[in-house]
Amino acid sequence: MQTVIDAxxxxxxxNPKTIPVYAVNNVHLHLQRGEFTALVxxxxxxxxxxxxxxxxxxxxxxxxxxxxGVDITGLSANELIDFRLRNxxxxxxxxxxxxxxxxxxxxxxxxxxxxxxxxxxxxxIKSLFRQIELEDKINVRxxxxxxxxxxxxxxxxxxxxxxxxxxxxEPTANLDSKSAANLLDIMTKLNKEENITFLFSTHDQRVIExxxxxxxxxxxxxxxxxxxxxxxxxxxxQAG
Amino acid sequence: xxxxxxxxxxxRNKMRSLVIAxxxxxxxxxxxxxxxxxxxMLKSRVRTVIDAEVSHIQLHHPLFKKDYEPQFxxxxxxxxxxxxxxxxxxxxxxxxxxTQAMLATTAGSAGxxxxxxxxxxxxxxxxLDKKMKEGTGLNPQKKNEIVVSRKLADKMxxxxxxxxxxxxxxxxxxxVSAAFRVTGIYQTENTPLDExxxxxxxxxxxxxxxxxxxxxxxAVLLKNDDDLLTVQKELQQxxxxxxxxxxxEISPETELMVNTMDYYMYIIIGIIMLALAFGIINTMLMAIxxxxxxxxxxVALGMNRVKLFLLVFLETIFLTMIGTPFGLLTTWLATEYxxxxxxxxxxxxxxxxxxxxxxxxxxxxxxxxxxxxxMLIVILTAVxxxxxxxxxxxxxxxxxxxxx
Ligand SMILES: Nc1ncnc2c1ncn2[C@@H]1O[C@H](COP(=O)(O)OP(=O)(O)O)[C@@H](O)[C@H]1O
Ligand SMILES: [Mg+2]
Numbered sequence: 281m282q283t284v285i286d287a288x289x290x291x292x293x294x295n296p297k298t299i300p301v302y303a304v305n306n307v308h309l310h311l312q313r314g315e316f317t318a319l320v321x322x323x324x325x326x327x328x329x330x331x332x333x334x335x336x337x338x339x340x341x342x343x344x345x346x347x348x349g350v351d352i353t354g355l356s357a358n359e360l361i362d363f364r365l366r367n368x369x370x371x372x373x374x375x376x377x378x379x380x381x382x383x384x385x386x387x388x389x390x391x392x393x394x395x396x397x398x399x400x401x402x403x404x405i406k407s408l409f410r411q412i413e414l415e416d417k418i419n420v421r422x423x424x425x426x427x428x429x430x431x432x433x434x435x436x437x438x439x440x441x442x443x444x445x446x447x448x449x450e451p452t453a454n455l456d457s458k459s460a461a462n463l464l465d466i467m468t469k470l471n472k473e474e475n476i477t478f479l480f481s482t483h484d485q486r487v488i489e490x491x492x493x494x495x496x497x498x499x500x501x502x503x504x505x506x507x508x509x510x511x512x513x514x515x516x517x518q519a520g
Numbered sequence: 521x522x523x524x525x526x527x528x529x530x531x532r533n534k535m536r537s538l539v540i541a542x543x544x545x546x547x548x549x550x551x552x553x554x555x556x557x558x559x560x561m562l563k564s565r566v567r568t569v570i571d572a573e574v575s576h577i578q579l580h581h582p583l584f585k586k587d588y589e590p591q592f593x594x595x596x597x598x599x600x601x602x603x604x605x606x607x608x609x610x611x612x613x614x615x616x617x618x619t620q621a622m623l624a625t626t627a628g629s630a631g632x633x634x635x636x637x638x639x640x641x642x643x644x645x646x647x648l649d650k651k652m653k654e655g656t657g658l659n660p661q662k663k664n665e666i667v668v669s670r671k672l673a674d675k676m677x678x679x680x681x682x683x684x685x686x687x688x689x690x691x692x693x694x695x696v697s698a699a700f701r702v703t704g705i706y707q708t709e710n711t712p713l714d715e716x717x718x719x720x721x722x723x724x725x726x727x728x729x730x731x732x733x734x735x736x737x738x739a740v741l742l743k744n745d746d747d748l749l750t751v752q753k754e755l756q757q758x759x760x761x762x763x764x765x766x767x768x769e770i771s772p773e774t775e776l777m778v779n780t781m782d783y784y785m786y787i788i789i790g791i792i793m794l795a796l797a798f799g800i801i802n803t804m805l806m807a808i809x810x811x812x813x814x815x816x817x818x819v820a821l822g823m824n825r826v827k828l829f830l831l832v833f834l835e836t837i838f839l840t841m842i843g844t845p846f847g848l849l850t851t852w853l854a855t856e857y858x859x860x861x862x863x864x865x866x867x868x869x870x871x872x873x874x875x876x877x878x879x880x881x882x883x884x885x886x887x888x889x890x891x892x893x894x895m896l897i898v899i900l901t902a903v904x905x906x907x908x909x910x911x912x913x914x915x916x917x918x919x920x921x922x923x924x
Contacts, residue, residue, distance in 0.1 A: 362824065380524075
């Protein structure tokens with residue numbers, strides 16, 4: 281098994297001088313390739329903050345975050361941008377897509393930033409849209425897609441760059457239950473068939489049930505880290 | 521893809537984009553209009569200097585213009601005039617005797633320059649006949665007639681038929697006085713020059729000065745402005761002992777005016793561009809602020825600062841490019857219209873223009889030669905103005921932007 285995320289002793293404090301908020305407090309987290317992990321916890325427990333730290337969007341006040349062998353806490357802002365582009369896929373809660381670009385262009389945009397060749401881009405786009413089951417909406421602007429369809433395009437975009445893993449911060453929060461289930465189906469399928477590593481936060485019980493490992497945050501600390509025995513034999517996850 | 525994004529982004533807020541494109545158009549229009557007016561004014565000023573005041577080239581005795589002493593006549597005679605006139609590049613030639621005199625009437629006295637002229641050829645060179653407002657002008661058959669300007673006539677309470685006395689020194693340094701009768705009143709747009717110049721027949725003046733048939737000045741009008749240097753050189757070679765000057769040397773104040781006007785013009789254009797820059801900065805900042813989340817998301821996904829800068833930059837450039845043809849078109853239409861009709865500044869500026877020797881009618885001319893410069897200035901302003909918003913967008917922290 282290959283470790284893709286190795287976070288040690290990570291802390292993030294807001295307002296350290298006035299009323300300190302330990303948004304993430306001394307967290308250890310290891311993720312292997314191919315895991316399908318949910319980060320759960322009440323609102324304000326530090327899920328977003330932790331995902332931002334792992335995704336290189338924010339810097340911890342303490343600890344190290346090693347991704348694919350690189351300690352990202354030591355990278356400069358510009359290096360981080362490039363690192364994110366090459367290694368991490370993001371799905372945000374809402375307004376994920378660039379409104380002036382079509383679904384296809386949104387996906388292609390990332391590959392252009394990576395300087396992927398045209399032929400490869402076309403092939404990848406074709407297969408990604410087949411996987412998210414939106415081949416008929418490929419040339420449509422985000423405003424003409426439903427919320428669920430937009431999130432599926434966002435998943436396709438996150439995968440376009442062939443990242444080490446995909447971080448998704450409450451990807452189903454703005455979706456109705458049917459769309460949410462559909463999105464989870466696609467994520468699960470990608471995880472099983474393509475061995476894509478997912479780390480997603482949620483507080484939706486039906487989504488939690490689909491995860492094979494559930495990490496519970498309370499007040500910025502990991503309160504529980506459970507591997508669920510899924511229908512498959514694989515068991516992923518260890519105590520952080 | 522960034523190109524497409526930039527292009528589509530400018531259509532997201534059509535009203536705002538229209539405002540920027542319009543400000544670019546107005547900036548361009550204003551810049552070009554200033555140039556057009558400036559060009560029209562200077563051109564007409566130069567035309568006046570050449571066609572009505574100085575002509576292209578003048579010949580004098582090298583010492584004459586120092587003190588206008590009457591003995592420094594040109595050594596040549598009628599033959600010189602014919603020789604010069606025979607050149608293919610020359611349109612008209614005339615000779616003048618010139619002296620400084622005191623003009624006195626019952627109402628007072630004034631210092632004037634008396635120009636002794638040959639009425640026929642003088643009209644060909646300086647169009648004196650066209651400037652006449654009253655009276656019949658100088659009659660070759662009659663003695664001691666004088667033409668004065670409207671300005672001087674008003675000041676000295678002169679009418680056609682009035683008598684006045686001119687006093688000056690002759691070649692022997694004797695003081696000579698003679699009575700003249702006003703037979704014409706003329707007026708040009710250059711009032712300071714008008715006030716100083718009176719015209720009499722060359723024979724009358726020569727006789728009083730005691731210089732026989734000689735003259736002090738030859739004025740040469742060319743067919744084409746571009747031949748100025750050629751003819752000047754030719755004449756200088758032909759008449760080595762004579763001072764041969766072009767209008768630029770004779771009327772350095774015109775040259776000076778051209779230069780000072782240039783300064784003012786650049787200051788005005790600078791102010792217009794400053795206003796344009798603030799407009800662009802403000803609008804682009806607004807556009808970025810509105811898209812904080814989106815920009816934050818793009819940075820989160822891995823779009824670097826250089827590309828982000830490029831995006832904002834391209835949006836500004838596109839807006840400028842949309843505004844440019846509008847600005848050019850309106851300027852072109854406006855100059856075409858006013859070039860034919862002219863703008864009468866006397867209706868709002870009174871006599872300001874003519875007291876500086878400018879025509880109060882301005883015929884603006886489309887500044888085709890300066891077009892590239894002005895467009896460059898506008899585009900540079902736009903580019904310069906988007907730098908600040910672009911940097912600002914590059915500073916966005918994705919985490920904070922995404923929380924919005
Ligand atoms: N920029 C910030 N400044 C101050 N406090 C913050 C900031 N961002 C988050 N917090 C605080 O950190 C804690 C964790 O927030 P967050 O990571 O958003 O939790 P979750 O995503 O689980 O709801 C909360 O108490 C929140 O108020
Ligand atoms: Mg959150």
